[in-house]
């Protein structure tokens with residue numbers, strides 16, 4: 001797993017050979033150990049170069065091995081042997097040097113990178129820390145502050161930034177390997193000691209403690225309960241305050257705590273799940289391996305409201321030419337100003353030039369005739385969308401794909417008004433569409449594999465995590481959100497406050513609780529949907545009592561809040577008070593507390609003490625239960641799909657893996673028992689009735705999450 005050659009007479013070239021990313025598996029570590037020993041012993045060899053096969057230096061430790069008993073030579077002594085040896089070693093970095101890969105390069109005496117290469121220590125995103133000396137060598141190389149930044153965020157660094165920071169010694173547009181071999185010959189005979197990072201002192205600012213404290217405070221706030229970022233700060237602190245060997249000892253101790261933690265397992269599950277959801281399949285037998293996307297060069301976006309603007313920006317940022325369409329000149333002008341401003345703002349942040357040249361605006365639908373793919377992003381109204389789809393179907397070329405950005409409307413109903421239902425798919429973007437990583441691609445019953453492949457591929461080009469879902473009200477994400485919101489409202493009726501509910505959910509790890517999230521989205525959004533569904537407003541069945549609708553318990557609380565003119569952040573008043581309309585600083589509102597008290601008196605509800613555990617269980621177990629139903633109905637293909645939707649679209653904390661993974665961690669029998677308990681206490685709430693799939697899984701001994709698919713009633717029948 002490591003090839004050995006002698007080149008230019010005196011240079012030993014060691015190539016890591018473990019496709020696709022040359023991960024440091026046991027075999028690779030053995031290969032490196034043996035080849036380095038051989039080169040150090042061979043008197044003809046004066047220097048060494050380490051590189052990776054297929055244009056990738058190394059993607060780090062083999063993450064798949066973490067779940068198995070450790071075997072093979074450990075990384076720390078392997079890297080120490082390279083650094084301690086008396087022959088210069090040069091790392092030739094092409095593609096990527098991440099995690100253990102960069103740690104290996106830091107053990108080398110010199111680093112040469114290709115201009116397109118990226119380096120970084122992303123262990124924190126896997127619930128770990130760089131435990132092959134990364135937390136000790138990197139600060140000694142680039143200083144305390146930049147090392148804290150890189151190690152606690154895990155961010156990827158371009159070759160240019162790596163050069164500026166001093167991580168690499170040279171960057172080339174030519175072959176990094178050729179330059180490294182040349183370099184390795186030139187440095188023979190030069191003093192090696194100053195190049196051995198373990199012998200250096202960490203460059204620190206005068207107020208080391210101040211910097212460490214400030215960083216720790218920021219990291220704790222960002223971490224939302226994740227342990228790894230905190231351990232990263234502690235390990236880097238050791239690089240600033242302890243001798244190298246003691247620092248290494250600290251690094252190992254901290255890693256030992258993280259390594260077997262449920263958080264690390266959750267985050268590593270997310271790493272693989274994120275990649276797995278890209279491999280979609282349909283019940284017809286079509287799958288990502290046998291269905292090719294059609295090339296798309298001209299894209300149009302219909303409607304320049306919030307969603308349309310974000311989608312347009314995302315497309316332009318991905319380098320695509322976009323025709324943006326509005327109904328009249330005034331709307332077009334507003335949209336144009338806003339999209340241009342968003343692109344300029346984004347480019348400024350990245351120190352780049354905004355690609356305004358890729359944008360074209362029109363109010364003339366006939367200009368769509370040469371477009372390959374159209375994303376309709378008009379207001380969420382079925383009648384309006386149908387009208388637009390009819391027009392698109394007649395003006396667009398016969399093989400153009402028609403995509404609808406909808407958060408839950410029936411894709412089949414829209415496809416049915418066109419002459420090409422097989423080319424219609426849903427593309428559910430999340431606001432702000434140029435920022436949020438998630439895209440639900442909705443497969444209608446007549447969507448062709450080519451249309452699905454094209455939409456999934458487009459999502460990838462936009463840098464999104466695209467998840468294929470079936471067509472039902474709310475698809476996967478919003479369908480599961482419904483019981484979550486419902487439980488939150490019921491908890492208010494029973495005695496909770498918005499702050500109590502939000503506090504429990506934020507403590508769990510969500511960036512904001514359900515009521516703050518509703519205020520952010522705008523309370524009128526749900527109100528309009530409930531009116532259309534006949535749950536409130538003039539269409540309510542007059543025989544329904546105030547807290548019952550369509551045969552089940554209903555909470556009119558959010559409707560009553562809207563009737564008071566409280567629409568959320570946008571007008572400064574919702575479940576909370578805001579500093580100003582559009583403001584983001586939420587403060588608890590005594591008038592909401594009074595309103596809740598009066599409501600309970602009016603409806604004869606005796607408030608009770610509700611604790612945080614009940615909030616978490618009722619809200620999240622109800623959501624998870626709906627997740628099991630979506631799986632069993634074939635709307636979600638697998639638990640990983642649901643988990644990635646929640647991690648990337650709804651702020652589910654990554655260190656808890658996603659709702660379905662979390663259910664497995666809590667234990668399926670416990671989820672079932674608690675749902676049964678709450679269902680008994682609230683017999684009028686059908687969402688609390690444990691799903692048949694959950695019952696089947698528990699009855700079968702609660703198999704691990706990767707076996708759940710075997711228990712589905714209708715494996716992705718709707719996909």
Ligand SMILES: CC(C)(COP(=O)(O)OP(=O)(O)OC[C@H]1O[C@@H](n2cnc3c(N)ncnc32)[C@H](O)[C@@H]1OP(=O)(O)O)[C@@H](O)C(=O)NCCC(=O)NCCSC(=O)C[C@@H](O)CCCCCCCCCCCCC(=O)O
Pocket residue numbers: 020021023058059060061062063064075096098099100101103122123126128129130131132134255256257259272275276
């Ligand atoms: C490298 C990438 C940027 C490439 O991206 P690209 O888009 O080109 O490709 P994909 O991401 O799709 O990947 C292709 C394919 O490869 C798989 N893969 C990628 N990286 C790895 C990997 N590192 N290991 C295994 N497999 C990998 C990927 O899954 C894809 O396959 P799939 O089938 O899923 O489609 C990109 O891939 C990337 O970013 N990779 C991850 C980079 C990363 O995070 N690296 C860090 C790894 S962790 C690490 O390196 C740890 C080290 O610091 C130190 C380890 C020391 C361990 C010591 C253990 C001590 C234990 C102590 C406690 C014990 C106590 C006790 O038991 O008592």
